[in-house]
Amino acid sequence: MYSRKVELLHGAGGLETFEVVSKLIVARVPDALRRAMNGRGVDVMDDGSYVKVGDSYLVFTSDSYTVNPIFFPGGDIGHLAASGVLNDLVVMGATPVAFMDNIVVEEGLDLDVLDRVVESMLRVLRENNVALIGGDFKVMPRGSVDKIVVSGFGIGVSSYEPIIDYPKVGDKVIVTGPIAEHGSTILAAQLGLLEENKGLKSDSRPLVKTVLPVIQKYRPYISAARDPTRGGLAGVLNEWVYGREVSIVVDRSEVPVRDEVRGFLEAMGVDPLNVASEGVAVLSVDASVADEVVRELARAGERDARIVGEVVEMPELKGRVVARTEVGGLVLVSSNPLNLPRIC
């Protein structure tokens, strides 16, 4: 798009990723082969896909994980891979039942490291009653991969039609917990700043026991659900409204961000809305039950869940996410996954 080479930006989870995937991959798949068995597939781009079997739905999702460092406060790459895949099923409204793994290791990695990563991945599966039904294991020559890549494939079931994100006007946007925890922790780790920022800890965790029951209970009222990983909250919201007639207004002061995270990101010059979470879901919920949903989430353990915005119709702002400022003005919230400087 901007040059003939693949750039990091293309994989950052923003609009560029979306464009690359649509043009490079989806466009080449014939319409009829973009979905199967009365389900949805690459005809929509969501957290997962599904097929219909009898009266119920089988939901699938897959994801690859690379992270540096492999171990970080609050988790590790194995924990992250298992939680991430399960969360993708959760935000489709499906109960995770089975998991498959693909592990690629760089020659020379400590066996002990591998052992800990696998153990922590399996622990997440055990604790959530998810079966490991298969996988693959490979070793690559030194230098051809950065230590370890863990990919996961998840299968879930749902009796309701899974959630394909399409927020509707009037919906409230709910965030289930403080954002930007994971991304800021990884950034601090990479900068060697964990010592000075002891309050930072990744939120990597499955949402199966807390968020899933609430999603399932209020399924008819939920028009969209997503976990704000790469690209953060700003990325999810922008994707939701992109190319549509609706807009989302965010009240910045309502978005939960812990003080330690806010302080650290401010010094880094990074907007928390652009930073990844690994234990949070964003929901677009019918206004009539929004407060109830927040209360239910709190009861289930997500005590910081909060309404942070709403889906509105503003013709001149269609397809955009905006934030209200303290003085009452409206400012655009763009997705800026790589924190590119813009000021001239």
Place this chain on the structure above:
Amino acid sequence: MRAKKIVVVGLVQGVGFRPFIDRLARRLKVAGYVRNVGGSEVEIWVEGEEGVLEEFVKRLVSERPPPAFIEELRVEDVEPEGYSGFTIKPSGYDFKARSNIPPDLAMCHDCLLEVLNPEDRRYGYPFNSCAWCGPRFSMIYRVPYDRENTSMRKYQLCGECTLEYRDPENLRRYHAQGISCPRDGPRLLLLDRNGSVVDEKSPIETAAKLVEEGGIVAVKGVGGFHLAALATSDDVVAVLRARKRRPRKPFAVMGIDTVVLRRLVYITEEDEELLNSPQAPILLLPKREDTPVSPLVSPGLSHEGVFVAYTPLHYLLLRATRDKFLIMTSGNLSGEPMCKNEECAFRELKNVADYFLVHDREIVHRVDDSVVRKTNGRYVLLRRSRGYAPLWTRLPQKLRHNVVAFGGDLNNTIAVGFEDKVVVSPYVGDLDEVETVSELREYLDFLIASYRISREDMVVVSDKHPGYVSTALAREYSRETGARLVSVQHHLSHVLSVVGDHRLNGRVAGLAIDGLGWGDDGTIWGGEVIVVDAESGAYQRVASIRPVPLTGDMDTLRPLRVFAGLMTLRGYSEEELARVLRRIGVGEKESGELLLVRRLVEKGLYRPASSTGRLIDVVSAVLGVCRERSYDGEPAIRLEAEAFRGEYADPPEVTLYEENGVFRLDTWSYVEWVLDKIDEPRPVIARTFLESLGENLGRLLIRSTRGLGVGSEVVVSGGAAVNEFIVRGLERVVREEGLKLLLPSRVPPNDEGVSFGQVVYCLVSEDCG
């Protein structure tokens, strides 16, 4: 007996041109006719003795109505047809021809005399105007410029005005669309912040009294609201700053005339002419040492932005004050566009203004005041709005397609190109504000409709920055219209804006010195030498200044962050950096943040930016001139102000090296040189740095374009191309080499000029099809 057919092209309609020609013909006793043809032309036929006809043509040019300007004059000898007498013929209306949309024009001298003459029926009338002056673009709903297409349509002309309007002998009011008088024109009211009427009898005098007493009055003018306040009181200015949340950005000062302004600033004859021109821009002029203006009006700056009362309303208001000059700053909240209606004013300014002086004429288009400065003896536009926009600029040849260009994100303007014309919108603003985005769309829809730009043959142009809002808007617009989308590198647009402005041919060497723009290599550019083929648009970036590391937008707001990053790349350890920071007087708390930046850079979490703006910011911050940017360009502007008080001393050696086929100026040595000289007088360091940087940029340009077959006219543009000392140094070096330096003259060198450059790209490049 001879005859001539004369065609005059330019801004010659709606400015009293035909009655002027009619009178001139009668005076010289020539026969024939005058009529409007097409959208922007007047056709004249004259018969008489050869000498008289020549005199006619000469005086046509020299005595033309003040706001008229002539782009092209075609005189052709024809066979006499035996006309007796001279007539104004009905317009040869050609519906296909597009016309120039006239801009708002400052009050003319004759209108002022009427307002000041107790015998005149327009005595004291704040909305007096004529064919030579008054609002145009700000009140036009649609073209052509006829009264029923403007917000004057609701004011029914009275009998006397109607007679004036129909009288061809009446030079200034014959067919003047915007005229009115106290009996039939708009009404003024003075309201308090609750919207209750304070005064309707003598609102101006009361408003003036309230301002005298230290109040802040929002004044609805021609293109939007101003805030009027005493310029001589520190207390008042401080209150205005606090309420507007505008800590240091300069306020403009409006004077009743140039006589009064001479007490504030130094004005040359040429400056006076510009201040009193129909454009009446804000002009930045050197402050007098004994200026009565509060230093808080433009803190830390050597120049004051001044302009004259350009409507009778402003004139009468200023006349009723003791000072005869006032702060007259745009009525908006920091960052948002200026209000143009009462609803916005009462919403946004309720905590800023104490009173509101309003009238009932609708402002259709917001029009900001234009701003002009002088750089190395030449006027440069900093903001092109009132008086200039949306007049078109002619290109050397025809565009192959209609072009819609979205500009950049900051200081945005958009531009529409068709035939051989480019219409650049007035100043739009920064696109992170939602209000600004809506304004952009309004201007766009207006220009598209006015010029009947068809979607069938349209190209949409955007910047290459993937994160720009303007890029997203362009993408959406191209999807909406089905038009082809083309993106142009930011600094190429800057260079092309000058190429198009000066109609250059062949291969051109260009220097873009700027803040930040997205580069072709995924890094950020802003100090580039670009060679462009003015025939094909093919370009090559041959040199740049050495990049500084940028970790995010915060670096622009706090330039010491860039300094910390730069010293990190320079190999400074944490302790060394901490020591340097202490030495330049950085406190413990700030140092903490800067040491974090050091980590980011160490880990490679930055983008290289060959930005001249950021380099200047670093020097400004290290010197302690400006460490927090509160407005666009502040560190650089204040460094320049500092330099005005210093001499050019010994500059450092700055080397030139080559890296992957690109020449680099090792600008980092400046930073170490500044650290070395930190105890010497700041003005000298500032001056020497800026002027030497200019010289070295000149050397870089010459060295890197040697042997590339470029012409002898070289161009410079970008936000830093208005800096007095950079341009002085640059011009000196370039001239020694026998080259001529060109700056943009019809568009601002800053990002307001990007949209124009984008259209020029489509003039030449195959990319646009």
